[in-house]
Amino acid sequence: DTFSALRSVRQARGVEGRLLRRLRAYLREESARLRRLGRFYEKVRALHQDPGASVDNPLLAFSLIKRLSSDWPRLVHSDEAAENTRALHDGFEEVQQELPGAEDLEGAARALMRLQDVYGLSVKGMANGVFQPAGTGRPPLYSPGLRVALSADDCFHVGKVAYDTGDYYHSIAWLEEAVSRFRLSYGSWNPEEERGSLEDALDHLAFSYFMAGNISHALTLSREFLHYDPSNQRVTRNVAKYKKLLASGGDRMGSPLRRPNATRLQSRDAYEELCQSLGAQPATEQPPRLGCSYETNGSPYLLLQPAKKETLRLQPYIALYHDFISDAEAETIKGLAGPWLQRSVVASGEKQQKAEYRISKSAWLKDTADPVVRALELRMAAVTGLDLRPPYAEYLQVVNYGLGGHYEPHFDHATSRKSPLYRMKSGNRIATVMIYLSAVEAGGSTAFIYANFSVPVVKNAALFWWNLRRNGDGDGDTLHAGCPVLAGDKWVANKWIHEHGQEFRRPCSRDPRD
């Protein structure tokens, strides 16, 4: 699919570039053809208008006969127009395989609604191209270089995706925006088309209000619909039904519509607050235990260039290593993974499958893929002091987030003995090293829900944390998430290190507090 990785969205832009060039060629050919027709028309018309151009002149008589017997039939039966159309069709067919489909449009619409929800954005603002949290004095979360507004039809399509899944909370917000935009432009340029669209939006909006229990609104909108299309039987029946319901007191107009909790989240508010605050929570612990240091970790590898460690939390233990990789290395890793990216999956029982709560594409890189991957593994081993040789760690997982791409709160370690993670037979995931391979323009922080803080995307830095306690139990405090990317192309690389092989490097303890 296209929407689930920004790399694919960029490729889709390339596809449109090719279509654009085809269309330009088509316009050029067709304009030349029409110009030729125009010249023929003008020439013949001039002869017909000129009183001196009489067919008494044998030369003019000859050319008349030639025109009628040869020029006109050729002109009328020319397949030039058809050939131009065919070239356009062929160009389209060439890229057909690469075009986004219905599921992409749906995924893209869901992405906009996710950004609306998680970042508390108003639909009206978004439709106007502004990313400002609604009803707060906060500044915009993102100010694009080029501000673009959505069309009435764009808003209708987002609303329709919500409508089709029975999500009337979102369908009402987006269809309201569509209706008010259609009303504004109504009759301005293409009355027939605009009217059809306004009616369609009114129809869907009225039904959404009806389903949400707001009968009086459903009635008002249905009446407006009938103003444009008085003979519509279905809507006429609806109006009668709504009137009857209102008369019997069936309106729940006052009750506010609640956002559906489609996610599996119990801690949704905390999560969203962490995503919005962009890594600005005060630490509960104080220096000197929290702070920055140069680390050689007893490794000769780090002697000349120690790791730049920022300890972020002690419980759970989380550290950020700044400048862990170079820009060039990051580009190499992204380039190696790019062609192999596949929709990311999540563990579900014993299986792996794709899920709405993880929107990204990912690829696995072995250390034999390139010397850069190998060097990165050695550096991670030196910094963590852990054994990363297979099967003690998984291959490097490179992830590219998509439109509104995110990974809702989860644990990296297995929480069930049946998890596919145990297929490696090297125990659970004891620790995670996650490298930020890119910057983002807005959003995309890594939020630790129970630890109550979030890490903004710091390009080239590596985040480290222990997933397990020393007694082998999963550390519940490590629940974490990748917040939706508001703007930009977020890439990360994950290294998941397993328990086996670390016995002497991180010794066990029976104290559950360790």
Ligand SMILES: O=C(O)CCC(=O)C(=O)O
């Ligand atoms: O992208 C992030 O910030 C978090 C990613 C993550 O938690 C994961 O891939 O397991």
Ligand SMILES: [Fe+2]
């Ligand atoms: Fe994770």
